[in-house]
Amino acid sequence: MSRTRTALLRTAVVTGAAGALALTAVGPASAETEVAEPATFTSAFTAMATPDMVINNDGVATPGEPGASGTFTYRINSDTEVICYDISLTGVTPPYQSPAKTATHIHQGDAGQAGPPRIAFPNPEDDGSGRLVSSGCLQGPFTTGVAPDGTDTGQGFTLDQIEADPSSFFTDTHTSAYAAGAVRGQLVEIPVGGVETGAGGTAAAGSSTSTPLVAALGGTALLAAGGAVALRRRVQQQ
Numbered sequence: 001m002s003r004t005r006t007a008l009l010r011t012a013v014v015t016g017a018a019g020a021l022a023l024t025a026v027g028p029a030s031a032e033t034e035v036a037e038p039a040t041f042t043s044a045f046t047a048m049a050t051p052d053m054v055i056n057n058d059g060v061a062t063p064g065e066p067g068a069s070g071t072f073t074y075r076i077n078s079d080t081e082v083i084c085y086d087i088s089l090t091g092v093t094p095p096y097q098s099p100a101k102t103a104t105h106i107h108q109g110d111a112g113q114a115g116p117p118r119i120a121f122p123n124p125e126d127d128g129s130g131r132l133v134s135s136g137c138l139q140g141p142f143t144t145g146v147a148p149d150g151t152d153t154g155q156g157f158t159l160d161q162i163e164a165d166p167s168s169f170f171t172d173t174h175t176s177a178y179a180a181g182a183v184r185g186q187l188v189e190i191p192v193g194g195v196e197t198g199a200g201g202t203a204a205a206g207s208s209t210s211t212p213l214v215a216a217l218g219g220t221a222l223l224a225a226g227g228a229v230a231l232r233r234r235v236q237q238q
Contacts, residue, residue, distance in 0.1 A: 032119070032138040032154075037084055038077045043163045044192045047072040047171045047185030054172070054181035057114050062180040067091045070183040072171045074106070075192070078159040081140035089124050089132040089173060092183060096123045097176040101145030104134065104173040106162070111186050115170070116153040117144040118161075123173070162187065 049072060051064030068091035075084045087104065096103035102120040109115020119142045124132035142154035162169050172184040 031143040032140050035082060035137050035139045037137050038080060038082050040077060041075040041084075041192050042078045044073070044075045044190050045162065045166050045187040046074070046190050047187050049172060049183035049185035051178075051181075051183055053111075053170075053184040053186070054178070055109075055112060055114050055184070056180040059112075059114050061112075064178045064180070064184065065092055065175070065182040068093075068183050070173065070185065072185060073190075074162075074171075074187070076159045076162065078163055081159055082137055083119065083140075083159055084137040085121050085135060087121065087124050087132075087134045087173075089183065090130075092124075092132055092173060093175060093177065094123075094132075095176050096174060097179055098174040099146055101143070103175065104171075105144065106169055106171050106187075108157075108161075108169055110168050111170070116148075117146055118142065118154055118157040118169070120144045120154070 047070075049070035051066060051068050052061075054062050054064040056062040068089070070087065070089045070092065073086040076082070098105075100117050100120050102123050104121045104123050105117040106119040106121075107115045107117050119138070121138070122134050122136065124134035127133045140154075140158065142157055143152045144154045146153045166187040166189050169187045170184055171187065172181040174180070175182045
């Protein structure tokens with residue numbers, strides 16, 4: 001083989017490899033990734049989601065699925081851009097539907113107002129009891145798959161924005177029958193470590209942290225959150 005031909009082949013291989021690396025770096029590398037639960041959290045939030053809280057994109061009250069409810073619990077480590085989620089839905093009827101890449105979100109918007117999705121979570125699935133649950137941890141940067149002006153609505157979003165003003169964020173899930181939302185709820189801050197998960201977190205000393213948490217969530221919510229965490233434990237052990 002001539003030196004010239006050898007040189008051309010080397011150039012082609014290098015160029016091709018560089019192109020492959022460039023293609024690999026696009027897409028998944030810029031989206032959130034599933035990660036293990038961190039040892040500590042900087043904040044925690046919950047939402048009791050109901051159908052009467054749903055607002056459509058025009059800001060008009062559009063009730064969701066009658067009789068449905070949802071408990072959304074989020075734990076955040078804003079230092080590492082990790083959010084852990086425990087979601088439990090009752091009375092919500094799939095299939096899910098949304099222009100985003102999933103149908104379960106945190107949106108930025110005050111109570112009674114619409115707002116863009118900032119984080120898209122895996123849709124809850126039936127745990128065998130008829131309840132729909134989903135749990136895990138995601139690390140940013142976040143993407144939603146919604147880009148009305150060409151920019152993804154998750155781009156540039158950071159978790160400390162929730163910590164700065166949690167009441168201006170809501171969480172929901174959308175189905176084909178209730179495209180505006182089957183249930184929705186505004187985020188409320190709760191004590192970090194108020195619910196025993198057995199999988200990390202920073203439990204505050206004494207019982208004072210659990211008392212306000214019970215008041216914020218209610219017994220039903222605690223059972224729902226506990227069920228979601230228990231499901232994650234079983235998945236991790238398999």
